Each structure stands twice: as structure tokens, then as C-alpha cells.
Amino acid sequence: LGSPKLGTLQEKGKTQFTFNGSQWNQNFFQVVLDLLPALDGDLKTLNFLQEVVDILLAYIVESFDRSTKVIDFHYPNELLQRNNWELSDEPETLDDILISCRATLKYAIKTAHPRYFNQLSTGLDMVGLAADWLTSTANTNMFTYEVAPVFVLLEYVTLKKMREIIGWENGRGDGIFSPGGAISNMYAMLLARYKMFPEVKEKGMSSVPKLVAFTSEHSHFSIKKGAAALGIGTESVICIKADERWVWIIHSDISHGYVPFFVSATAGTTVYGAFDPLIAISDICKKYGIWMHVDGAWGGSLLMSRKHRWKLNGVERANSMTWNPHKMMAVPLQCSALLVREEGLMQSCNQMHACYLFQQDKHYDLSYDTGDKALQCGRHVDIFKLWLMWRAKGTIGFEAQIDKCLELSEYLYNKIKDREGYEMVFDGKPQHTNVCFWYLPPGLRYVEDKVEKMKRLHKVAPTIKARMMEYGTTMVSYQPQGDKVNFFRMVISNPAATFEDIDFLIEEIERLGQDL
Amino acid sequence: LGSPKLGTLQEKGKTQFTFNGSQWNQNFFQVVLDLLPALDGDLKTLNFLQEVVDILLAYIVESFDRSTKVIDFHYPNELLQRNNWELSDEPETLDDILISCRATLKYAIKTAHPRYFNQLSTGLDMVGLAADWLTSTANTNMFTYEVAPVFVLLEYVTLKKMREIIGWENGRGDGIFSPGGAISNMYAMLLARYKMFPEVKEKGMSSVPKLVAFTSEHSHFSIKKGAAALGIGTESVICIKADERWVWIIHSDISHGYVPFFVSATAGTTVYGAFDPLIAISDICKKYGIWMHVDGAWGGSLLMSRKHRWKLNGVERANSMTWNPHKMMAVPLQCSALLVREEGLMQSCNQMHACYLFQQDKHYDLSYDTGDKALQCGRHVDIFKLWLMWRAKGTIGFEAQIDKCLELSEYLYNKIKDREGYEMVFDGKPQHTNVCFWYLPPGLRYVEDKVEKMKRLHKVAPTIKARMMEYGTTMVSYQPQGDKVNFFRMVISNPAATFEDIDFLIEEIERLGQDL
Incomplete structure (x- = not known):
């Protein structure tokens, strides 16, 4: 038996x-009866897992090797045909499973590669990776202390530490690790609405006046996405331009009968890496009694740097803050925190008292059963990788890593700002690691017809990017913005990048773009 | 350089x-300069990761060993003091990191343990685990084909297969893997509202009439949680009792001026494992033009079993379905799918056209850039573990695993239904693996005062559960429900469980409860 x-x-x-x-x-x-939980499956399991680990270790070492490709790119239809990816009724053998692992990695992006600059989340931290492997092995859920005693405590310890760094007294307050910055921002909007109109939870939006939220023009799209989901509507999100006066606009909306309930200031915009003036914004929020949220998904990590944290001065006045350690702190995906100044609010806003999960007669301190304050029921363990990396590096290790990325970014900025063929998209030194620029190929530099020039320039970045991916040498993002044609947005969050990689990027752009 | x-x-x-x-x-x-990306960090990295893997492999083997404890339980304050969990400015050494890994696992719940029955998600699949380790190593995001070519294709292949199994023609439709069933259900409600009133996206709830949603009394709390978040309000969720007629209630609400927009039928309730009559409900939804959602987070996987899938007859008529492979299919956490019958609706409901992520002038087929249909921006790769397990087992492997759990559950039901000291909470054979029962210790069986008896019985399950955790021998959930005092809810999703483990559970309940 x-x-x-x-x-x-x-x-x-x-x-x-x-x-x-x-x-x-x-x-x-083979699979079902050979591996654990099969009787005597121990040895076969260890062999199988070790074979997988050997594949992974080889991939890791290769990822950091500059002579390998960042990507072995194939078009979707081609990739679908290069391998059998189909699911069938009958099982494969364990050997087939290993082949599938190899194929998956062969066509994956090497996000750890020192020349992968494509997203705000790049790099691969070895301690973070080890922690994520442990997390998978522990395979549990964050809803109660009962099923995740250590992880629940580590979340408690880490959130407190993050609140201390924000500057909230004794690290008091609340918070949660959520599945990404967009959801963290949505939580903040939900809390702001509930704080002002607690009846909305039971009675819905028909019980509240016409709400309005404010954010800066270059804020993340998740603010509008959240407003759409929460039944507030995207039209109720007012995007304020950099040169407009927030106070005037907010005052004007109030006199038109709207109720401003939420301001989301951005600490590190996605494209420019710009920081909203938090102190000035907090004054306005205080004046009108509006919830102040700081979306620091990208820029929040600068709080870890004694050299750069002034850019977030005033963040301690916020009611909530989004801070994604999976971006600038290079914690493996996914790791996003929402920090909240008021204690207990998340619980009262979101709790539904499911008695099959949050029994009130358990034998331990129920304040550690934090699941009912989440929008999720089951919640993935995202804390351990951040906690273990923090132990390994200390705060000063994160600081050094962040300072280095900003140093590299300044190096890039200084290198291209006066270089022939380059134009910067915005004036002055970048506030974060975002360096936005146009590259003008030689044949385009002296075109006089402005319309023709812009039309051609608009195609330069997409073409160079496509070539980068086909050669597999590097990856960097581009986009248009407002009336600006496509430009490169270089960001550096990859701890593996060096000055030499920045030099390489510039040489590569020029090599791939010279004929355009 | x-x-x-x-x-x-x-x-x-x-x-x-x-x-x-x-x-x-x-x-x-040490950590920063020894490990990759440090120059010559290869060997030290491989040694470090191998040491971590050795710790994990030992933990895995131990987890399946019935002679080990399911949990080494300590109260929160005690656990906080048993180790140094604090974060500091200064780093630890790599040896300290390994010690932290060991300590974390020492106090973790062994969710793979054959006698861990505490949640709907239990067990640890070796292929799923290997796939999760690979996912962590690939460390990327689901928003575009550009950064996750293989994973995006595998999601496409797997969602199509799941829709075929639901019974939608040629597997057509849409879907997404979301961070858990609660979020999947919220997506469905969001889609239903948008389908009926697309203007709600821009104009919010003030532009639509008073909405009302229907679900069964024993549905998951996430339906109400979703309604609270989306600005609909929990009072607009009507919970219909098992013996009430849906059609009458819906009709009555319509005549009172409400607009019914959403029905969530449950396929496998959390506590009883009951299945709502999907065909009858679909007729009502069709009659009134209401979006029909099936919350099959728990019971959806029965579609994989030729023997049990009749319990979901009618699911092919639904507009959307939640189906969590991380529950009954034992895929590692987290893996939840929302399947949607109408193509394109998710995209139009949620898209915000962020030009820095979803550039329209890329060089490949943009239909694979699926990120804009998500509520999340960055989205964790949850697909690979399901896909690789499906390859390893085939559909028939999942079927065998599921059929076995239901067989064990029937064995438990037959064993206790007439056994002295047991009372079943609901009549008849369970529809899913949920077996709900009271255990009456000998001293309680003949108490005549009904109030006194119920009062004492209410404390039996919590006390036995606390003792189970202190001994660390097994874990099973309990809860009250309505006017019913605390009872045990046994669920079986753990592929490691055997008939012997069911026997053990009963013996253990009797051993720990005999003096109560």
C-alpha cells in the first residue's frame, strides 16, 4: 500500500x-513511475533534476559571456516550426523533456547578458536565482502563516525595512508584495477611494460623487488601466504636463464639481526616467486632502543610494508608494512592493472574511495571516529572493550596484551628447539611467527637408533594433513620444554591464545604421 | 575595462x-566580486549554485519521506527569535547565505509531503519543479514576443489546447495566465461589464445603470472581492442558495430596475467541492443575455478526466472560465488560466497602447505581443511548468493523477460515512475530492444537551488541527459554514497520497482527539 x-x-x-x-x-x-513520489524514485529524481541543473548552469555561464548572442531570433511562425511544441494525449520520455528544456533555452532571450538593455528589468543575480529555486521547491502560498511561516515573517521584516528607508516613523505602516507595479498602483488607487468613501466597497461607484485622479503626462499606463478596471474611467485621470501647475488644475476640477481623490506622482518615468517634484505635490495633496501615491516602480530603488535618494525628497509625505525591486535592484522577476503609510487600511478595504482560510480560532497570532488584505487569494512567494539578496549584499551592496548603473548612464550621456550623428531627446543630464537619443546615420545628417528628415529618422531606430535582434549582439528599446519620432531609450539596470559594453552599444548602433 | x-x-x-x-x-x-557577473566568477558561481541545489535535493527527498514531519511548527514570535532574519547595511558571507537557505527550509511547510492535505494546492511535481527552475533562470517577462519568444508561443499553444478541452470550436477564443484564480475571476467580471457597456472603460461606472451579478451561495469570496474592486460593490452580488431558483431571482432583480450582467457558476466549490448545474444556468444566461462565467479554479481540471468531466457538462456554453492547473493538476504555484470564448475582447477591454512597450512598427507579427490585454504590465512566466508537465505526462497522465485523487476521496468517504464518531456535513458521495465531516470524540458522542454539544464540537477540529501542527504529522483544513460548527474539510490533490495515508489521517484524528 x-x-x-x-x-x-x-x-x-x-x-x-x-x-x-x-x-x-x-x-x-516512465515519468509517472520513475520519479518521486514513486516508491524508490529518489535516485532517478536526483539524476533527472541534476541533469536539468547542469543544463541551467551551462546556460548561466553562457549568458554572461559577451561572445555569445543575446538572442537567437526567429520569427513566430518559423519558431513554431523549428521544434515540436504541441501537447498531446500521450507522454514523452524524460529524455524528451531534457531536449525540450534545451530547445526552450536555445531560443530564449539571455536577459542576464551584459549587453541586454531592452527593459527596466535586466540581469540575473546569482543569489536571487538561488533564492528563486528554493522558492519553487518550497512551493507554497502567502495567504497564511500556517502554510508559509518563514516567508510571511520575511515579508514582514522586509516591508518594515523598506518603510524605514522611505522615512516613515519606525518603519510603521502596511504593505504587500503584489504581482507587478501595475497591480501595486491599482491597489493604491483602490485604497485612496476606500479611504475617502468607505461605503464604495459595499455600494459601488453609484454611491460616490464623480471622482477624479491626477498624474503626470509621462506616468505609467497602469494608472489609466487601474482607473478603467476600478470603474472610475480613463477620462477621470487628468494627465498634467510638466510645465503645468498642478494646483491650478486640481482647483479648477474641484470648482467644476469633481472630487479629486488620488494623485500619482512618478519617481522615475518609464521613458525619460524623470522624477516629479514630490514636496510640491505633497503640499497640494495636503491642501486638498487628496491621497498622495508615489509610483516608484522604476525610480524607488534610488532610495537605497545616499548619492541619489534626494531625487525622491518628499516621498515620506506620501500615503503610498510602489517600489519594484525587480527593476533597479535586479531581483529576479517578479518582485513589486506596495507600501502604505496607514496601518489596517488594506485589511478593511479588501477583507472578505473567508472562514475556510482565515479561521479566527487558530492557535497562533492571527495578525500574521495577511492574506485577506490582498486582492489575490493565493499569492506567489516573491519575498525570498529579495530578502536573500539583501542579506548577501547588505544595503550597501544594493547601493553600489545602483550607483554603478547611474555612473554608466552618465558615461553614455557624456559620450554621445556632443558626438556627431547624435541628438538628445531631452535637455540636461538624465535623472535616472534613462538616456534618450536619436542616432542620425551619415546620409540623413544633412537632409534639409525637415518633414522628409523626420520621416526617415522615424524608421532608423526600428531598423537598427531589428538588425540588432537578427545579429543577436545587443538589445535596446525605442519608441516615439508625442510629436517626437522614434528614438532610442537606453536604460541600465543590468549589474553585468561595464563601460566597455556602453562603448560596444554605440559602435554597434553606428555599424548597423551607417547605410540608412 | x-x-x-x-x-x-x-x-x-x-x-x-x-x-x-x-x-x-x-x-x-565576497558576494559581489566572487560570483558572476564578476570576471572569472564562473567556477565560484557553479560551486555556490550546486551547494544550494544539494540543499534543495536533500529537502525534496526528505519531503516525500513519511517518517519526516510535515512541519516543524513554532509560534511567530518564537520563530522570529530562533534565527537572525534581520536585514542590515552590511553583507553576509556566502556561507551565511547557505545557512539562511537551510534555516528557511527547516521551518517551511513540506507541501510535497504525502500527508499534507491542508490546501487545494498540494504536492510537488518533479517535472514541474524542473520547469520552474528553468523559468527562474530565463528570468523574463510575458509582455512581448520580443522578450519571451518561446514562452509566448507556449502560452498560445497551451491556451488553445485548454479551450479545445472546454469544447470551444477548434480551440478558438482568447485567454491569459493570471496571478491566481481571484484575479482570473476579476478579469471575467471586467470583461462582462465591458462587453455590455464598452463606454465604462472611459467614463466609469457613472455612465452605466445599476449592475447586478449572481453567484451561488458557496462560491469563492473573490467574486465579491472583485465586485468591490471594480466599483460594482459587494451588495450588487446576489448569492443564490442551492435550493433557490436562479431564474426567479434574476427576473425579480430585472423588474426592480437592476441590470444583470454577470453570472459566476462554480465548478467545484472551495468547501464542499460542489458543481453548479451549468446547463440550467446557461439557459438562464442565454434568456437574459447575461455573461456566463464558470469559476472552475478548483473543479476545472476534471475536464481532463473522461470519467469525471460530465460534472462540467455545459461549460462549453460559458463565455469565460477560470481554471487553475496549480490546484488539481498539481502544477507548482502559481498557474491560473482565464479562458474567454470571444476573441479580441480582452485586448479592447484592457489595452492602453503604451508606445514604449507595444511599438507598432516592429519587424515581427505583432499578434504575439499579448501584454496589452493584461491588467498587469510585467507578467511572470507561469506557462512553462504546465507545458512541460503536460509534455511529460500527456493528457492521460493528468487524467490518471486526477482519477486517483477522486478514488482516494471516495475511499475516505466510504471509510468514515458509517464509522462510529463521524458525521458527514453534506449528504451523498462528494462530487470532487472534498470530504467534509465532524469527528466526535468518545466523550462527546452521548452529550444530550444539543447547545452544549455543538459548543464543544466547535472546538474539536481547531484543537486537533493545532495538535497535528505541533506534532507535525499531517495537516488538514477545517472551518465553520453558516450555522454549522467547525468541521474538517479534507481535500486530496496531492499525487503522493495513497490509501495508507488516508488510513493514517483517520487514525491520527482519533489519536489526537480521543481526550477531547
């Missing part, structure tokens, strides 16, 4: 079995 | 360095 029971199994021959009344070939039983 | 640059580093002595103007001890440099 100690062996796994899988229905009625009758051996018929060497490769044919009758199972639950049907005939199947032997493959089916 | 090829070496990592970390600000200005000056050696001062053997254990003291000046770094960015401050003095630090040597520890700081």
Missing part, C-alpha cells in the same frame, strides 16, 4: 500496458 | 577597503 496507486494497472507486455481499461505504451509510465 | 566596475575601490588592508569614500569590511566584496 505504500506504493503509488494509479488506477488499475496490468502489465501486458514489455511496451504495452492496460491502464484504466485502455492500452498505452510504456512511455507513460 | 572588462571587469566589473563598482565605483572607486581602493585596497587598504586585508579586511578593510575604502569604497565610494566609506570603509567596509571584506565580506562585502
Whole structure:
């Protein structure tokens, strides 16, 4: 009775079995009966997992090797045909599984590669990776202390530490790790609405006046996405331009009968890396009694740097803050925190008292059963990788890593700002690691017809980017913005990048773009 | 220039360095300078990761060993003191990191343990685990084909397969893997509202009539949580009792001026494992033009079983379905799918056209850039573990695993339904693996005062559960429900469980409860 029971199994021959009344070939039983929880599956399991780990270790070492490609790019239809990705009724063998692992990595992006600059999240931290492997192995859920005692405590310890760094007294307040910055921002908007109109939870938006939220023009799209989801509507999100006066606009909306309930200031915009003036904004929020949120998904990590944290001066006045350690702190995806100044609000806003999960007569301190304050029911363990990396580096290790990325970014800025063929998209030194620029190929530099020039320039970045991916040498993002044609947005969050990689990027842009 | 640059580093002595103007001890440099991306960090990285893997492999083997504890339980304050969990400015050494990994696992719940029955998600699949380790190593994001070519294709292939299994023609439709069933259900409600009133996206709830949603009494709390978040309000969610007629209630609400927009039928309720009658509900939804959602977070996986899928007959008529492979299919956490019958609706409901992520002039087929249909911006890769497990087992492997859990559950039901000291909470054979029962200790069986008896019975399950955790022998959930005092809710989703483990559970309940 100690062996796994899988229905009625009758051996018929060497490769044919009758199972639950049907005939199947032997493959089916290899995986199910060889690996744990199969009786005596220990050794085969260890061999199998070790083979997978060997594949992963080779991939890791290769990822940091500058002579390898960042990507072995293929178009979707081509990639679909280069391998058998289909799912079928019958099982594969363990050897096939290893082949699938190799194929998956062969066509993956090497996000750890020192020349991968494509997103705000780049790099691969070895301690963070080890922590994520442990997290997968522990395979549990964050809803109660009962099922995740250590992880719940580590979340408590880490959120408190982050609130201390924000500057909230004794690290008091609340918070949660959520599945990404967009959801963290949505939480903040939800809390702001509930704080002002607690009846909205039961009665919905029909019980509240016409709400309006404010954010800066270059804020992240998740503010509008959140407003759409929460039934507030995207039209109720007022985007304020950099040169407009917030106070005037907010005052004007109030006199038109709207109720401003939420301001989202951005600490590190996605494209320019700009920081909204938090102190000035907090004064306005205080004056009108509006919830102040700081979206520091990208720029929040600068709080870890004694040299750069002044850019977030005033953040301690905020009611809530989004801060994604998976971006500038290079914690593996996904790791996003929402920090909240008021204690207890998340719980009262979101709790539904499900008695099958949050029993009130348990034998331990129930304040550690934090699941009812989440929008999620099951919640992935995102804390351990951040906590373990923090232990490994200390705060000063994160600081050094962040300072280095900003140093590299300044190096890039200084290198191209007066270089022939380059134009900067915005004036002055970048506030974060975002360096936005146009590259003008030689043939385009002296075109006089402005319309023609812009039309051609608009195609330069996409073409160079496509070539980068086809050669697989590097990856960097581009986009248009307002009336500005496509430009490169270089960001540096990859701890593996060096001055030499910045030099390489510039040489590569020029090599790939010279004929355009 | 090829070496990592970390600000200005000056050696001062053997254990003291000046770094960015401050003095630090040597520890700081061990982790940062020893491991990749450090120059020549390959060997040290491989050694470090292998040491972590060895710790994990030992933990895995131990987890399946019935002679080990499911949990080494300590109260929160005690656990906080048993180890140093604090974060500090200064770094730890790599040896300390390994110690932290061991301590974390020592106090973790062994969710793979054959006697862990506490949640709907239990067990640890070896192929799923290997896939999750690969996912962590690939460390990327689901928003575009550009950064996750293989994973985006695998999501496409898998969602299509799941829609085929639901019974939608040629597997057509849409879907997404979301961070858990609660969010999947919220997506469905969001889509239903948008489908009926597309202007709600821009104009918010003030532009639409008073909405009302319907679900069954025993549905998951996330339906109300979603309604609260989306600005609909929990009072607009009507919970219909098992013996009430849906059609009458819906009709009555319409005549009172409400607009019914959403019905969430449950396929496998959390506590009882009951299935709503989907065909009857679909007729009502069709009659009134209401979006029909099936919350199959728990029961959806029964679609994989030829023997049990009839319980979801009618699901093919639904507009959307939540289906969590991380529950009954034992895929590692987190893996939840929302499947949607109408193509393109998710995109139009949620898209915000962020031009820095979803550039329209890329060189490949943009239909694979699926990120804009998500509520999230960055989205964790949850697909690979499901896909790889499906390859390893085939559909028939999942079927065998699911059928076995239901067989075990029937075994438990038959064993206790007439056994002295047991009372079943609901009549008849369970539809899913949920077996709900009271255990009455000998001293309680003949108490005549009903109030006194119920009062004492209410404390039995919590006390036995607390003792289970203190002994660490097994874990099973309990809860009250309506006017019913605390009862045990046994669920079986753990592929490691056997008939012997069911026998053990019963013996253990009797051993721990005999004196109560």
C-alpha cells in the first residue's frame, strides 16, 4: 500500500500496458513511475533534476559571456516550426523533456547578458536565482502563516525595512508584495477611494460623487488601466504636463464639481526616467486632502543610494508608494512592493472574511495571516529572493550596484551628447539611467527637408533594433513620444554591464545604421 | 575595462577597503566580486549554485519521506527569535547565505509531503519543479514576443489546447495566465461589464445603470472581492442558495430596475467541492443575455478526466472560465488560466497602447505581443511548468493523477460515512475530492444537551488541527459554514497520497482527539 496507486494497472507486455481499461505504451509510465513520489524514485529524481541543473548552469555561464548572442531570433511562425511544441494525449520520455528544456533555452532571450538593455528589468543575480529555486521547491502560498511561516515573517521584516528607508516613523505602516507595479498602483488607487468613501466597497461607484485622479503626462499606463478596471474611467485621470501647475488644475476640477481623490506622482518615468517634484505635490495633496501615491516602480530603488535618494525628497509625505525591486535592484522577476503609510487600511478595504482560510480560532497570532488584505487569494512567494539578496549584499551592496548603473548612464550621456550623428531627446543630464537619443546615420545628417528628415529618422531606430535582434549582439528599446519620432531609450539596470559594453552599444548602433 | 566596475575601490588592508569614500569590511566584496557577473566568477558561481541545489535535493527527498514531519511548527514570535532574519547595511558571507537557505527550509511547510492535505494546492511535481527552475533562470517577462519568444508561443499553444478541452470550436477564443484564480475571476467580471457597456472603460461606472451579478451561495469570496474592486460593490452580488431558483431571482432583480450582467457558476466549490448545474444556468444566461462565467479554479481540471468531466457538462456554453492547473493538476504555484470564448475582447477591454512597450512598427507579427490585454504590465512566466508537465505526462497522465485523487476521496468517504464518531456535513458521495465531516470524540458522542454539544464540537477540529501542527504529522483544513460548527474539510490533490495515508489521517484524528 505504500506504493503509488494509479488506477488499475496490468502489465501486458514489455511496451504495452492496460491502464484504466485502455492500452498505452510504456512511455507513460516512465515519468509517472520513475520519479518521486514513486516508491524508490529518489535516485532517478536526483539524476533527472541534476541533469536539468547542469543544463541551467551551462546556460548561466553562457549568458554572461559577451561572445555569445543575446538572442537567437526567429520569427513566430518559423519558431513554431523549428521544434515540436504541441501537447498531446500521450507522454514523452524524460529524455524528451531534457531536449525540450534545451530547445526552450536555445531560443530564449539571455536577459542576464551584459549587453541586454531592452527593459527596466535586466540581469540575473546569482543569489536571487538561488533564492528563486528554493522558492519553487518550497512551493507554497502567502495567504497564511500556517502554510508559509518563514516567508510571511520575511515579508514582514522586509516591508518594515523598506518603510524605514522611505522615512516613515519606525518603519510603521502596511504593505504587500503584489504581482507587478501595475497591480501595486491599482491597489493604491483602490485604497485612496476606500479611504475617502468607505461605503464604495459595499455600494459601488453609484454611491460616490464623480471622482477624479491626477498624474503626470509621462506616468505609467497602469494608472489609466487601474482607473478603467476600478470603474472610475480613463477620462477621470487628468494627465498634467510638466510645465503645468498642478494646483491650478486640481482647483479648477474641484470648482467644476469633481472630487479629486488620488494623485500619482512618478519617481522615475518609464521613458525619460524623470522624477516629479514630490514636496510640491505633497503640499497640494495636503491642501486638498487628496491621497498622495508615489509610483516608484522604476525610480524607488534610488532610495537605497545616499548619492541619489534626494531625487525622491518628499516621498515620506506620501500615503503610498510602489517600489519594484525587480527593476533597479535586479531581483529576479517578479518582485513589486506596495507600501502604505496607514496601518489596517488594506485589511478593511479588501477583507472578505473567508472562514475556510482565515479561521479566527487558530492557535497562533492571527495578525500574521495577511492574506485577506490582498486582492489575490493565493499569492506567489516573491519575498525570498529579495530578502536573500539583501542579506548577501547588505544595503550597501544594493547601493553600489545602483550607483554603478547611474555612473554608466552618465558615461553614455557624456559620450554621445556632443558626438556627431547624435541628438538628445531631452535637455540636461538624465535623472535616472534613462538616456534618450536619436542616432542620425551619415546620409540623413544633412537632409534639409525637415518633414522628409523626420520621416526617415522615424524608421532608423526600428531598423537598427531589428538588425540588432537578427545579429543577436545587443538589445535596446525605442519608441516615439508625442510629436517626437522614434528614438532610442537606453536604460541600465543590468549589474553585468561595464563601460566597455556602453562603448560596444554605440559602435554597434553606428555599424548597423551607417547605410540608412 | 572588462571587469566589473563598482565605483572607486581602493585596497587598504586585508579586511578593510575604502569604497565610494566609506570603509567596509571584506565580506562585502565576497558576494559581489566572487560570483558572476564578476570576471572569472564562473567556477565560484557553479560551486555556490550546486551547494544550494544539494540543499534543495536533500529537502525534496526528505519531503516525500513519511517518517519526516510535515512541519516543524513554532509560534511567530518564537520563530522570529530562533534565527537572525534581520536585514542590515552590511553583507553576509556566502556561507551565511547557505545557512539562511537551510534555516528557511527547516521551518517551511513540506507541501510535497504525502500527508499534507491542508490546501487545494498540494504536492510537488518533479517535472514541474524542473520547469520552474528553468523559468527562474530565463528570468523574463510575458509582455512581448520580443522578450519571451518561446514562452509566448507556449502560452498560445497551451491556451488553445485548454479551450479545445472546454469544447470551444477548434480551440478558438482568447485567454491569459493570471496571478491566481481571484484575479482570473476579476478579469471575467471586467470583461462582462465591458462587453455590455464598452463606454465604462472611459467614463466609469457613472455612465452605466445599476449592475447586478449572481453567484451561488458557496462560491469563492473573490467574486465579491472583485465586485468591490471594480466599483460594482459587494451588495450588487446576489448569492443564490442551492435550493433557490436562479431564474426567479434574476427576473425579480430585472423588474426592480437592476441590470444583470454577470453570472459566476462554480465548478467545484472551495468547501464542499460542489458543481453548479451549468446547463440550467446557461439557459438562464442565454434568456437574459447575461455573461456566463464558470469559476472552475478548483473543479476545472476534471475536464481532463473522461470519467469525471460530465460534472462540467455545459461549460462549453460559458463565455469565460477560470481554471487553475496549480490546484488539481498539481502544477507548482502559481498557474491560473482565464479562458474567454470571444476573441479580441480582452485586448479592447484592457489595452492602453503604451508606445514604449507595444511599438507598432516592429519587424515581427505583432499578434504575439499579448501584454496589452493584461491588467498587469510585467507578467511572470507561469506557462512553462504546465507545458512541460503536460509534455511529460500527456493528457492521460493528468487524467490518471486526477482519477486517483477522486478514488482516494471516495475511499475516505466510504471509510468514515458509517464509522462510529463521524458525521458527514453534506449528504451523498462528494462530487470532487472534498470530504467534509465532524469527528466526535468518545466523550462527546452521548452529550444530550444539543447547545452544549455543538459548543464543544466547535472546538474539536481547531484543537486537533493545532495538535497535528505541533506534532507535525499531517495537516488538514477545517472551518465553520453558516450555522454549522467547525468541521474538517479534507481535500486530496496531492499525487503522493495513497490509501495508507488516508488510513493514517483517520487514525491520527482519533489519536489526537480521543481526550477531547
